[in-house]
Amino acid sequence: MIKVAIIGAENVGKSTLMNALIGGKISEVEALPGTTKGLIRRRFAKLKIPKSMKNPLGGADEFVLIDTAGLFDPKMELRGKVLSEGKFRRIIDEIISADIVIHMIDATMGLHRGMEKLHYLLKFRYEKPIIVVINKIDLVPEEKLEELMNLVKKRLEQDAIPLSLVTYEGFNELLRAVTYYAQYV
């Protein structure tokens, strides 16, 4: 069983992604930041991974997906509105226990400072495989996306997968990345 945590600032689309990956509506989705107030949602799922993407050695397709409450207020370098310090800490502990982390960035908001620091901590101190996705690309012009892709590459030292959970552009690339890292868990 592979544990995948979806993390990001408030309102980036974490719960929408969890629903898309599982194919059912289980995590509440709202236009308001701070929607996931339950802090941590775990769901067991057998992901519908296309055969062509499967690990030939028969790697696992059984996952525990973890949708976390937004860690930061999108406009400030602060903890999200719904989080006390204790709750924030609990989410961090949960993330640290994951095998794979999906760091989600909102294309309209850009890379969040607080998330950038957390990314470094997870990658270098805890040695987590991290997949970076830039979500909501349907809302930004191509040049803006390109700029953000370059910035993310420079600051996080890795490529991001551009994604839209409206058009599903990039969704297969994300699945491919998850199954790739799942081989090494």
Ligand SMILES: Nc1nc2c(ncn2[C@@H]2O[C@H](COP(=O)(O)OP(=O)(O)OP(=O)(O)O)[C@@H](O)[C@H]2O)c(=O)[nH]1
């Ligand atoms: N246009 C567009 N809207 C999106 C996309 N993904 C999510 N949204 C919308 O963004 C809003 C926030 O989505 P959520 O999934 O609730 O975001 P979240 O990260 O779980 O938010 P919190 O739990 O509040 O931290 C909702 O209105 C979604 O419908 C996308 O790719 N494109």
Ligand SMILES: [Mg+2]
């Ligand atoms: Mg949510």
